[in-house]
Amino acid sequence: MNQKITFRSTPLHLRxxxxxxxxxxxxxxxxxxSACAPGGQNIDxxxxxDISKEVPADEEINLTLAHWEVGGNGEAIExxxxxxxxxxxxxxxxxxxxxxxxxxxxxxxxxxxxxxPDIAQAGQAFTMMGxxxxxxxxxxxxDYAELYGWADRFxxxxxxxxxxxxxxSKFGTGDLYGLALGGNMVGIFYNREVVDAxxxxxxxxxxxxxxxxxxxxxxxxYIPLALGNADAWPANHLLSTVVSQFxxxxxxxxxxxxxxxxxxxxxxxxxxxxxLEGWADDGLIDSAANGLSFDDAIARFxxxxxxxxxxxxxxxxxxxxxxxxxxxxxxxxxxxxxxxARATGATxxxxxxxxxxxxxxVAANFLDFMTGPxxxxxxxxxxxxxxxxxxxxxxxxxxxxxxxxxxSQVLEEDGLTLFLDWSTVAMGTTLFxxxxxxxxxxxxxxxxxxxxxxxxxxxx
Numbered sequence: 086m087n088q089k090i091t092f093r094s095t096p097l098h099l100r101x102x103x104x105x106x107x108x109x110x111x112x113x114x115x116x117x118x119s120a121c122a123p124g125g126q127n128i129d130x131x132x133x134x135d136i137s138k139e140v141p142a143d144e145e146i147n148l149t150l151a152h153w154e155v156g157g158n159g160e161a162i163e164x165x166x167x168x169x170x171x172x173x174x175x176x177x178x179x180x181x182x183x184x185x186x187x188x189x190x191x192x193x194x195x196x197x198x199x200x201x202p203d204i205a206q207a208g209q210a211f212t213m214m215g216x217x218x219x220x221x222x223x224x225x226x227x228d229y230a231e232l233y234g235w236a237d238r239f240x241x242x243x244x245x246x247x248x249x250x251x252x253x254s255k256f257g258t259g260d261l262y263g264l265a266l267g268g269n270m271v272g273i274f275y276n277r278e279v280v281d282a283x284x285x286x287x288x289x290x291x292x293x294x295x296x297x298x299x300x301x302x303x304x305x306x307y308i309p310l311a312l313g314n315a316d317a318w319p320a321n322h323l324l325s326t327v328v329s330q331f332x333x334x335x336x337x338x339x340x341x342x343x344x345x346x347x348x349x350x351x352x353x354x355x356x357x358x359x360x361l362e363g364w365a366d367d368g369l370i371d372s373a374a375n376g377l378s379f380d381d382a383i384a385r386f387x388x389x390x391x392x393x394x395x396x397x398x399x400x401x402x403x404x405x406x407x408x409x410x411x412x413x414x415x416x417x418x419x420x421x422x423x424x425x426a427r428a429t430g431a432t433x434x435x436x437x438x439x440x441x442x443x444x445x446x447v448a449a450n451f452l453d454f455m456t457g458p459x460x461x462x463x464x465x466x467x468x469x470x471x472x473x474x475x476x477x478x479x480x481x482x483x484x485x486x487x488x489x490x491x492x493s494q495v496l497e498e499d500g501l502t503l504f505l506d507w508s509t510v511a512m513g514t515t516l517f518x519x520x521x522x523x524x525x526x527x528x529x530x531x532x533x534x535x536x537x538x539x540x541x542x543x544x545x
Contacts, residue, residue: 136228137446140173146447151181151195151202152436153188161266161467165455168463172454176447189213196222196439203442204451207263208434209246210256210507217437218262219253224438225260229449235264238456240499242338243268243472247435256507257342263435264452267469270430270501271322272491274394274404276386277411279307283392289418292330292360299369302392310364311391312374313382314524317517320374321506323395324361324520325429329502330419331357334427341508343545349538358523358530365524375521383407397430398470398488405484414487416494426494430501432472472496505537509544512537 140146154162159182166178181202183191189208196205196217207214207223217223230236236244243265250259273295275287280298283305289295299309314320329337332353340347340354348354364370371377371391379396380403386394387407394400395417404412417428436455438448454460458473465471470492495501506513516537522528 136232136449138232138450140176140447140450142173142175144175146173146176146444148176148178148203148442148444148448148451149181149200150178150436150451151183151188151192151205153183153185153206155184157466157468158266158433161463161469162455164463164467165460168459169451169454178451193217193220193222196220199441201439201441203439203444203448204436205439206434207437209431211510214247214262214435214437215249215253215256217253218249218251218260222440223262224440224442224445225251225262226264226438226449226452227261229452230261233449233453235453235456239264239472240496242499242501243432245338245342246432246503247437255343257338263437264456265432265435265472266455266464267433268430268472268492268496268501269397269399269433269470270428270492270495271326271395271397272417272428272488273415274386274396274400275413275415276389276392276408277413279389279392280413283307285392287413287415289415290422291424292418292420295418299364299393300367303367303369308371308385308391309369309393310371311382311386311394312371313377313379314374314521315376315378317521318513319379319382319396320520320524321504321513321517322397322429324358324516325502325505326395326417327361328354328357328505329427329429330417330424331360334425334500334502337502340541341503341505343508343541347541349541350534355530355534358534361520362523362530365526370524374524387412398492401484401488402468405482410483412484414484414491416491426491426498426500427502428491428495428500429504430495431503431507432501433469508541511544512540515540 150166152159152162163180166180170176170178181195192205192207192213193216195201197220201222207217214223230244244261245257247263247265248257248259248261249255273287279302280287283301285298285301289298302309312319312323336347336353340349371382371385374382377385383394383400383403384407385391387404416426419425419427436452438445438452442448456472461471461473506516519528519533519536523530523533
């Protein structure tokens with residue numbers, strides 16, 4: 086069956102990253118200018134005052150929610166709002182929408198305004214959430230997390246992606262500032278006909294097995310690993326995925342979060358980068374990668390020129406549309422057979438509560454509703470990879486079944502390793518072209534790891 090599914094064609098997390106120079110400057114410049122639950126339990130708020138699960142029913146309540154989502158993701162948000170308003174007829178939630186480019190440039194001023202949105206989407210790390218926290222524009226929500234039991238709903242690694250120190254200086258620790266609706270994950274897409282013809286078992290137990298499969302594909306006359314890296318960001322996902330297997334998750338997150346003593350020049354990071362360099366040197370990555378767009382690379386892969394393609398669930402719909410039942414998805418293997426499930430990936434951009442909203446309890450109640458079990462089917466049908474245990478991406482194709490199996494395992498083991506370019510505001514401007522140079526054999530793995538670490542030390 087070739088059922089159409091809806092995912093973004095470009096991963097959301099990198100939309101801010103690839104514009105880091107523009108968005109980062111804009112953020113800093115603008116800041117310089119400037120469901121009713123039973124019981125009504127109350128606890129002391131770390132933002133001041135008592136909080137409650139109760140949604141007042143004796144007054145008309147108007148909230149505004151700002152976001153940039155389009156397609157199925159945007160439709161899911163509209164459906165959630167409609168369901169919530171049906172449950173609470175006295176609550177109206179208006180949408181303030183902007184395209185991502187416009188959103189990133191205006192949300193800081195918008196959140197500084199007297200009529201700031203009550204709820205706003207805020208991209209993780211330093212490109213958006215950090216400056217908003219630094220400006221005092223977002224309300225910490227640890228108190229609501231305790232009230233609603235969000236720590237029981239989501240793994241610590243998922244919540245940590247929306248944590249910041251109160252001065253906006255450090256990501257991954259400190260106060261909680263948002264909740265995400267879904268997630269994304271990188272893995273290995275494979276052409277079933279090509280793999281079958283080569284006698285390759287795609288359920289790789291170790292990275293060495295995958296290396297051998299790439300070599301077999303090359304010997305068989307195929308491009309082993311498809312890649313379209315003209316826009317520079319796709320190879321970042323490839324490197325991030327390889328690094329995820331060589332570096333302990335704790336150490337990788339420590340580097341991304343900016344913990345003292347972390348270094349991209351430590352042996353595991355260098356070994357991983359050298360492994361990617363070896364693939365390029367051995368002709369296992371499409372030699373035309375730096376001149377191909379992401380979509381062109383998918384087209385070559387779909388046409389049967391390539392055996393494998395390492396990318397994320399934002400490509401699921403395109404892969405399904407172009408390849409039907411001829412495409413599969415499998416986990417990227419670890420360096421040993423007993424390695425934990427690790428994958429480059431993260432939550433989608435969280436939704437945060439304004440520091441000045443008149444109705445923080447209602448805003449938090451809506452966040453709980455958006456991320457709760459009653460919303461799972463709406464989110465899944467909208468193309469979100471669900472974060473709640475047991476929930477799955479909607480669809481009954483083999484590709485979706487493959488993806489769900491890997492996603493569930495990674496989520497169960499809290500194995501999402503985030504994205505390397507989140508580590509500083511401008512990391513993408515160093516890392517992305519640096520990987521292009523690595524693939525073109527113009528620099529070495531040691532050169533790349535040194536330049537990346539220099540940006541990490543100077544750009545924080």
